Every structure is written in structure tokens, then in C-alpha cells.
Amino acid sequence: MSAQTGGAARFVGASVKRREDPRLLTGGGQFVDDVQLPGMLHAAFVRSPLASARIASIDTQAALAVPGVVAIFTGADDFPRLPPWWPSEANVPAQHPLAIEDVRFVGDPVAIVIAESRYIAEDACELVDVAYEARTPIVDYRAAGEEGAPVVHAELGTNLVAEMASPPDPALEAAFAGSDHVFKETIKSHRYAAVPMETRGFVASWNKAGGELTVHMAGQAPHVARAYFALSLGLPEHAVRVIQRDVGGGFGQKAFQARDDMAVLHAAMRIDRPLKWIEDRQENLTAATHSRHEQITIEVGVNNDGLLQAIRLDHVLDAGAYPAMPAEADPGLVAAWFPGPYKVPHFGFRNVQYYTNTTARGPYRGPWLIETTVRETMLDIVARGIGMDPAEVRRRNSIQAADQPYQLHSGIVFDRVSPAETLEQAVEMAHYAQFREEQAAARAEGRLLGIGIASYIEPTAFGGGRSMGIEAATIRIEPSGKVTCLMGLGSYGHSVETTMAQVVADELGVAFEDVTIVQGDTASAPVGGGNLGSRSAVIGGAVAGMSARKARAKILDLAGHLMEAAPDDLELVDGVVSVKGSPASSMALTEITQVAYNGADRLPEGMEPGIEETTRWSAPFVTHSNATHVCMCEVDRNTGLVKLLDYVVSEDCGVMINPMVVEGQISGGVVQGIGGALLEHIPYDADGNPLAVNFKDYLLPVADLIPEIRIGHIVTPSDTPGGHKGAGEGGTIGGVAATVNAVADALAPLGVTITEQPLSPSRLLALIEQASA
Amino acid sequence: MKPAAFDYVAPTSLDAALTALADGGYDAKPIAGGQSLVPLMAFRLAVFGQLVDLGRIEELQGVARDGDELVIGAATRQAAIAKDALVAEHAPVLAQATGWIGHQQIRNRGTIGGSICHADPAAEYPATAVALDATIDVASTRGRRSIPAAELFEAAYTTTLEPDEVAVAVRIPVRRPGEGTAIFEVARRPGDFALAGCVVRVATSGGAVIDARVLAFGVGGAPIRLAAAEAALAAGAGVGSQELTAALQADADGLTPPEDAQATSAYRHSIVVHVANTAIAEAIADSQ
């Protein structure tokens, strides 16, 4: 902690129990679907059943005649086109809230029906008669760039979204030529999704007379959403209020609002009553964003001593029909961070991204994580190829403390990271050597045990001047002496009402119980970036601490004046200001706030009444967390089913505000990684129909499949105030790769190579049978 | 995902239910636990004019012994079957099968009659009923009849019941001395429908198998008897023997298992031998 902490660090670093829990445990949470407003109407969408078609006609007569139906809007109602979220160099098509003329994926919103209940709205949806003229869709992104492939957005004349490449590099070619071995594989990631347990949802009410729109939503970043809504709807920003109280998960999927979301808001402004839309699960799996559908062909040059010489990537991504994030983001991150925790002298890349007639790509926890999956699975392939233990290959190539600051080819600098240390801690916690012995014994009996390692360095809390890197906190010492801290965060399970209160309580010198964090409401909070990109602890924690220190300074100034002491001689501990070393001479915080709010005549010359301090802070470019995961498993030879035996994470997220919360983020992330590696998948058929659009087909991990996850910590403070680093996404980033590597290691004696997920029993048994045939 | 509108009656007598179904014709549908029907309605894959709830009819509830048979009311909940003392004693494999069905919250509401009449190809009860030579008593306003389980299941989700007929009870011959039973299945997660499963009943004499029922589920439309394996077992082929393995392989090769998001057809084909072998070994062990 910083030297100027108010009280001792009593709360930061402790696993303080969560403020959020009592209400959530007793049914008192307030999620968007819990909002009931007088006269509220309900929306449902008519969605395209075809992947690509021209809309010949839409007949809403019969649907409008259903009692209880209030309105139906279609593309003909001219909801204005969506503004872009970001400036982008990519080929970007016009996006309209509802399909106009063409539908481009199964689930494309065609009409929105407004009725007295969701039941009635769905009745009417069935009666909206849409005549489609089907066209041949392009479903396979790998074929989307081919000559003659159907084009998703005719106006663009191409399916190409964007393309990037490193400049030609003769040194790279020479490094490959000079390597003892060159390995090459194409590693594919399949399509799956964030699947928060609470789907998307809105309750929007338009006060026409007042010109105000109030939006309750399941989101991640209230102010960012507000700005976008204002822009989209042609309203002044201050006329839009976004409220998100409790949000049931998001993981990226709720970070940006998409076409159907905007259709709800436009519709709400055309009717005179509040409007609720709660996405159902089928819609969520069909029309909310999908993620991770991409592949990388990787070439690795390596010497006999295991030292990496050169890496080249060819990365192809599926953007879907209407990608919900800037085209440059994921490929850029992959290209810039790929070498990760290892020293790679020469590196080159190319990436290309295509539109397809499928559901849009959108962010999901560690959106660029294919970087780790590909690097780490390839390292194991390389290790097997040169006959060296995978842990040893990593050890030899790891960036060490002495190498730092370490600059990558992209210019990114790694400093204050500990990949060598987490590797050793994880290997030790996993009893790696002992497992290898057990594995050898098991193999002798024909059993398939495996252990997989994955390390990564994760960019968190992006700053560098952009809005996402700026956060503010307003701290108000209330007249009662209690503390309110207003923040622009948008928690969807991150515990910020607890962690931020820990920071504020420590920095001020008051009891944790006396601090309340108010967030998730644009009407009360200062403008902030919300919860995404693993930013809330690093940036939010820093700025909450800064505001608390300012407030504390004012308290001590005022106390010094009232007590006739030098502020520097005073301390604020547990809500009491006293002279350092002589506690008898003291004033309770409440006495001071009484003067601040009710006794302005007693204030020192020039001091404003009240105690309310705001800090807005722009974080440095990026803060790096790192970790090593080790997964252990057994694959059943007869069924191809994977049983996870043990899972270890050694991580470094700098100073932990609340270790319990950090470990919760890691465990949850790991299980999302495991789910992606083993279970979750939304395949499409050749006609562009998604084949897993309900929970019977889309398999989420359940308790019975998950081993104990053991977590070790290395603490290397970052250079940001507070010393924190992001911990939100890492679990998932490492989770996929470690699981894949464990399974690949289990199957290694069979001589098979795994380059595709999910590791479904069908895929694994086929590999096992192929090897024994 | 809200069901389309329907009318609803919850008669307290079987006769009233039968009359309601007869009057409603194709538009009327029995509902028992609703654990299969309601999801179909929520997706609007099924729409009915009237639901006739069987849940309040006393005579469809409970387990009793009637001579050499256990008689289980069609609307008896799966959870009740799992902990019923008569079932544990006389048809233990039915209780074991129940453990493989979904989760406790599903079993607390789902019924044996509903599971059998729904005839999901991957469900445990239909195959178990066939393996145990169960008989299904059915009734309509036209009268009553009994259908051997082996003749009930026509195809996936299709039985030989008429739309106005209600399953009243499932009759299961009580376990005889020397009999052994077992059920085993493979699913991707606990509680999921089986990718392939097998229920086995063997009759032994002096420790040797003299007769066998081997029923596979999840690998075809209706529960499927693995006839070659049954014959091999009856002819004395032991677990792990070449004869049994060859017979199971021949049975498996005769299957055309479904393909879906959970597993390929080839996968289901591959594991059925392992699944059957496991269940057979357990059933033989159970008979000793």
C-alpha cells in the first residue's frame, strides 16, 4: 500500500465478507426483470429463421388484431441506423436496429411486437407473416474470402472485415532457417458464448413531456451505454439515465449494446408507456453475441536446447454478420501480446477477418485468449516433438525478473511481472514430478492420465488516455459522518460494493461498515468506464483511494483548525481524529462533519462547507497480470470422457484488495475456460442454422464435473496507486489452454495431436480409436 | 419462451379425465409431471387446446404388490419410486434407473407414466420397462387394455397409445431368485439424457446365465434389444468372452444411432459395446 494510507491497511488485503450478499441471498436483489413500472408493456422479437434471405413482405395485420397487442415495428418504421461504437478502419456495414430488406443470420431481428404481456407478444409474433426469398448463405468463415463466395453485406462488395500483417522480415525467415526444428499446426477454436445466467434485458420509459429517457438495463458500463444511447436516439446525454442495480453476469456480452437492444429503446420512445424486454434463453443463444470462432496457423522455430527462435502466426477470424466490437481489437491484442511470458527473438503475424451469415462475434472474458490457447498448446506439441518435458521448455524460455523491463516486438513492455515465479509455484503446488510418476504407472496399466500447463501475461485495465482508462470517484462524508462513495462502475458480480469500500475505509480511516458504494446509476455517479477489461480494481480502486485521501486531508485540516493543532500531527482512525501519540485529545468525525455542514461560521478562512471530493484519473497504458495454470485429468479410453482430477493456479494480480474475491474471479474464470475446452459449443449446419440454442444442447459446466481449484499467489505490485492488477479475465484465459494440454498429454502415448476443441467425447474417442486402429 | 394459451382441467377421478380426453379429441392432452411437456410448450413446439392434469387422481398414485407383480400408478413421481421399499426389494433396477434421470428437482415432479408415454429414445424408464417384461395398463372411455412394454414403443416419442388413452399403471414382475439386473449409461454431464445406455436382466440357474434381456437406449428410436448378445449370454458366453464381444459388435453394427449436438452417430455406435458390457457384468454380479 502507498505510504500515505490513512489508517493502517485493515481492510485491504483481508477477505472481508461481501456487502452485496445479504440482499442477494434472501431474494432482495434487484435485477432488470424485477423492475415493474405502472402501465409497463412487454416486447418480443420476430427473428429470421433463415441465414440469408431477402424480405419480400411483412404482414402484421393478424398480429395487430390480437387483443393486448399495442404496436408492431418493422424495418419500414425507420428506426435510425446505429452509430459506430468506435472509429474503425475496417469495412463496416450500416447497422439498423431491425432488418431492412435483408436478413443476414438466423435470429436477425425483423420485427418487435409490443403487448400487454410477454405471453401475448409471443402469440402475436407467431402471426407476423414474413415472406422471405432465401439465398445461399456463407457459413464457413474459412471460405468467406474465396472467389464467388456469397457476400454478407452487398454494399461492401466483400466479406473482408479487416486485414493486418507485420512487415516482411528477412531476419524472421533467417531465424526459421537457422532453427533446429520447425513445427507447424493449425489450431482451431470453436464458437461458443458468454452465456450469463441472466440474459440481456431492458426496462425503458420515455417521459415525452420531460424529454427524459430512463433505462434500467442488464449492462456493464452505465455511462458508456448512456453516451451511446444518447447518440443513437438523438437525445442530449443528460436526458438519458441508465440504471443497473444487480446484474446477473455479463462477461463481455453486455458490454456493448447491439441492434435488438437499440430496437427496444427506439420502440420505447414511440409508445407512451414503459417497455420491458427480457431476452429469453433461446434468443440469448441465437442472437446475443457468440465468441472465439477463429483459428491460427502457427509455425515455431526451436532449437534442440528448447529455446524458441521464431514464431509466425496466420490468424483467421469469424466476425459473424454484425460484429459487436471494433474489428481491430482482438486481432490487434493477439498480434501484440502473443509471445506472452516467453522470450521469442523473432515474430511475425498476419490476420484476416471475415463476415459470415452467422451470429455476431462479441467480447467474452479474455476475448483475445486464443493467443494463450495456441501458444500454450503449441509449446506442448513442440516439447513432445523435441522430447523435452513441457515444464522444462517453459522454464528455459520464461522471461525472468532480470530480463525486465522486457520489450516485445510490438513495443509493449513487460515490467513487474513474474512468469518464472508463477511457473515454479504452480508446478510445485501441482506436485508435478509426483504426478509424472503416477502417470507413468497408470500408463503401464493402459490408463490415460494427463497434466497440462498454461502460462500467460494478461493486459488488464487499459488506460492511456481513452475513456475506458479514466475513472472517477466522488466521496461524500455525510453530515452523519457516514461515507458515500459514488462511482461509474457497473458491477455484474464483481463485489465492488465491498472491495471499493475496503479501499475507502482504509484510506479514510473509518470503519468498513460506515462506507457505502453507490454505482451502476448515471444519475448519481460521476462519468466512468464501467466493468470490463479487468479494470475495476486497478482503476476504480486507485481513484477511490485518491478521493478518500483528499477527503481525509480536508477532515484533518478542519480538525486541526478546530483542535488548534497542525493537521500533520493528527490522525484519523476508526472515525476519530486525534493527536498522534495523545489519543485523549480527539474529536469524533461526526463532530467535524457537524461543523462542515451546520457550522460554516466555524470553518477556517476560505474553506468550503461540506466534505465532498471528486477525483478523476487517467490510468497508464496498461497493467499486466500473469499466471500459470496446471490441470490434471484422466481420459476414459472406453468413452472419451474427461475427468478432471486437480487444478492449480498460481497467479500474480499485484496487491489484492480482497483475496476471497480474487479467488472467486479466478475460479469462475477457470470453469468458463474448462467449459469452453470440454463442453460448450454452438455448431452451425451448412444452411446456417445454429444447432445449440437451448440448455439441453448448450452444455454448461456443473458442480459434479469440476475439481477443487487450488490457488497460489505471487504478489508483485503494479506501479499504479494501490499496486493492483486486473484479475477478472485471467482464469478463463489460462483455463482453456491448461485443460486442452492436460487432455493432449493424456493422449500423448497414442501419438495423436489435438488441434481442435471442444474436447467432446465424440472427438476424443475418435482420436483414441484412430490411434489404436 | 411462453406457452400458447390452453384450457385446463384437473379432474380428481380417472373417469372424469378419460371423458375430458375423449371430448377433447386431438386437441386435448394429458399432463402428468410436465417435465417433458412444458419445455415443448415453452418452445411452442407443441400447442394444445386443453390440458388434462393427471396429478390429482388418487388411483394413479403409489406402489403396491399384486401377486407376482408390482403395480405402480402411472402418476407416481420418480422421486417416490427412488425411495420406495417395495421397488427396492422387487425391482431394484427401477430405483437405480431413477437415479440416472435428470436431477432431484426433476424427479420430484416427473412421473413414471409420463416418462414411459413420452418415450424419449434416451430415457431410462422405457428401456427398463422392456427389460423387466413390464406391462402397461391403459384406459379410455372405450375400455381398458394392457400393453406389454415391448409392444408399446414404436419410435422416438411415439407409442402405441391412442390420444384418448391414459396409462394407468405399470406392472412389473417381481424379481425372481437367481435374477440379476443392472443399468449403466454414458452422458456428458450427470443428469443429462444418455448418449448410450443399457439395462440388463439375466436369469441364472446354479450361477450360470440361462436367459438375458439386454436393452439399449439412446442409440435408436425405441429401446432396442441386443438380440445377438442375449443369445450369446443364454448360450453361456461370459463377460469378456470372444463370443459375447462378437455378438455385441454384431448388435452394434445393426444400429443407426442418432447424431446431435451432444455426440456423433459413430460415437454412440462405438460406446454401446462398452456400455452393454458394463451393465452385463454388473447384472451377472447382481445375480450371484
Added chain:
Amino acid sequence: MSRQQVEMTVNGRVHAGEVEPRLTLVDFLREDCALTGTHTGCEQGVCGACTVLVDGEPMRSCLMFAVQADGAQVTTIEGIGGGREGLTPVQQAFMDNHGLQCGYCTPGFIVTVEAFLRDTPSPSDEQIREALSGNVCRCTGYQGIIAAVRQAADQLAAEARS
């Protein structure tokens, strides 16, 4: 289609009303009874978010129609702990072990676990995992939830002994 009268006791209070037969129990509880603690995550019986006790047994309220619960005793999360009695040992254990993050799945877990520990007072770890496998949580990775059930089970067993 005709509406029907229903009357049920929810958390000890009688709730009566006229409903469409197609109204699911979860929608009745959330909208007609204003008990919004029960959530939906799938409306097809898989996720467990909507679990409530009907006549004491945990069931999916998305797979029941309100008319089917006519005359039943229903307990929702609002009827478990909270208020003056404070948290139940199960709820307290979830809080102590970080068994929830966003809290959306939590009511379904609590209801399930309350009934499970009532019926299985000294569960094995395997039984705990099995009992939880009908409820999906996307946030926690189940670590805190499993630990919470263990703690609550041990505590309830200790209380029963003394």
C-alpha cells in the same frame, strides 16, 4: 381461453388470483405475488434458477403452471431466512465461502440446498456435488458453493448432536 381461480400459500401467506392456465408458476410468483427473488435462466428446466419448494420439495417453477399449484404450499427464497431471524446457516455459509458473485443463480441454489440438507443431514462430498448438479452457476466455478454446503452440513450436524 378461460381464466381460472388459483389459491396457494406462498411463504405462509395465502395468494389468490385469477390467471390464465398457461401462466407458469414462476411468472405467477414474480408478477402476481411480486416475489421477484425466484429467477429464470432457461425456462426449460435445466438451469435451476427458478427452483422453489412445492409442498416441501424442490421443483422447477418454470415447468409448472400456476394452476397446478392450486392449494399447494410454496416456499420461495423470500420465505427462507432474512428478516428478523437473519440468515439461515445455509445462507450464512454461502456468504462466508463466497458462494455467490452476481447472485442470479443463488436463490435456486439456496432453496435446493435447504431441502437437500434437510433430507441428507451428513452428506458425502460426492453427494454434495450430485445434489448441486441440477443448478448452474456461471460466475463462481462452484468452489465457494461446494465449500458452503460442506460448512452448512457440518454446522447443522454439530447442532443436531448437541
